[in-house]
């Protein structure tokens with residue numbers, strides 16, 4: 001019997017996506033962003049595949065995510081992108097992760113943790129906020145003082161100077177303004193302190209703004225074969241790595257006037273057959289897809305009808321239904337047809353990131369390489 005729902009992740013696709021990104025970014029290095037459990041794909045398998053595909057750095061958002069990667073056996077250079085509380089700092093340092101700093105107090109706290117072994121000095125990346133308005137300081141003088149404090153601290157090493165774009169997907173002109181604010185500061189830091197990596201680009205900038213690639217690109221969404229520009233990832237040679245599959249747990253006739261689901265939001269106008277697919281909003285099939293989504297059955301698109309419930313959805317199979325037990329693809333490809341995360345995102349007024357991060361922990365992830373069991 002098939003599993004009620006499974007997210008099948010093709011590590012071969014992650015490898016190839018990273019090869020595409022690494023080639024595009026060269027001579028800049030590729031840092032694969034595997035935060036949020038690898039955007040829902042599984043952080044450890046995604047990180048392994050990304051490194052096999054040509055990434056040389058990994059990045060996460062939290063200290064706990066850094067620990068999980070080390071526990072999974074990953075030894076690549078690792079950057080924690082997020083803010084760190086005093087408690088989390090110790091966890092990040094124990095994971096031998098580089099960290100991001102923009103305040104002198106934080107550097108003092110880091111230095112207090114600093115290791116004495118010069119080969120184990122903690123790498124610190126100083127962040128200038130050039131327009132994202134989130135983490136980092138907006139004051140280049142403060143950022144320069146932070147860099148100097150890092151360089152002067154015996155247990156620390158000034159490893160990077162960075163910023164983050166707010167609009168590289170939909171307003172590259174503003175991203176270029178951010179880059180123009182970043183570069184003079186970053187180049188001064190490098191001139192003063194020597195070997196410091198300059199980095200700014202996320203996926204959209206790595207693909208769309210060549211001059212933003214600098215020394216390192218930090219790619220997340222594109223690693224997983226999703227389009228940072230919200231259209232078709234194939235335009236950039238990217239392949240979606242994740243498929244969400246389930247099966248027809250029930251197939252039953254539905255007479256005119258009969259309904260499906262809570263609130264009777266689908267009432268049959270003519271005789272048809274309904275299929276029940278045991279996957280619901282607790283698995284990441286958002287309730288707002290009610291009466292507004294297609295799934296793939298037998299290589300064709302059929303409409304999801306009725307309210308998405310916590311554990312089930314219903315689909316209209318039409319007059320000639322396939323038998324019970326057949327495969328259903330909610331995201332992914334079946335025959336010539338495919339449903340992209342970008343399609344769900346458009347229907348839901350959100351972005352593909354939220355679709356894949358929203359696939360719940362109740363859905364097991366199954367790893368393969370182009371259909372063969374992944375090692």
Ligand SMILES: Cc1ncc(COP(=O)(O)O)c(C=O)c1O
Nearest residue numbers: 033081164202203218219220221
């Ligand atoms: C600081 C930083 N860099 C890079 C990324 C990766 O962005 P993307 O997934 O758009 O490539 C993120 C993700 O949000 C981020 O916060």
